[in-house]
Amino acid sequence: MTYLDIGSIDDIPERGARLVKTKSETVAVFRTASGQIFAIEDKCPHLSGPLSQGIVHGSRVTCPLHNLVVDLATGGADGPDGGCVRTFPVEVRDGRILIGLTAGLGEKVA
Numbered sequence: 001m002t003y004l005d006i007g008s009i010d011d012i013p014e015r016g017a018r019l020v021k022t023k024s025e026t027v028a029v030f031r032t033a034s035g036q037i038f039a040i041e042d043k044c045p046h047l048s049g050p051l052s053q054g055i056v057h058g059s060r061v062t063c064p065l066h067n068l069v070v071d072l073a074t075g076g077a078d079g080p081d082g083g084c085v086r087t088f089p090v091e092v093r094d095g096r097i098l099i100g101l102t103a104g105l106g107e108k109v110a
Contacts, residue, residue, distance in 0.1 A: 001102065002101050004101055008096060017052040027041065049066065
């Protein structure tokens with residue numbers, strides 16, 4: 001696993017998100033009101049809505065398209081359609097956010 005430094009924790013507002021695009025995927029990195037950092041695939045399991053544009057509440061995000069609620073820690077979704085999104089390991093070191101990506105896929109493109 002390769003850890004990619006994506007920036008300062010201060011770059012993400014509380015209850016906000018930042019997108020990280022790699023060669024193979026788009027990752028949404030969230031900061032909760034309590035300062036926790038989570039990284040998940042930026043695609044709702046229901047209709048592929050952009051979770052990064054959803055509303056963060058506690059350690060969950062609500063999809064902006066159809067209100068499906070996704071747990072930021074597990075990637076599991078509530079509701080009749082259920083499903084889950086991929087989660088990524090996150091570390092915060094000296095105020096910098098690092099996300100874990102599969103080796104070879106960690107080159108940031110945007």
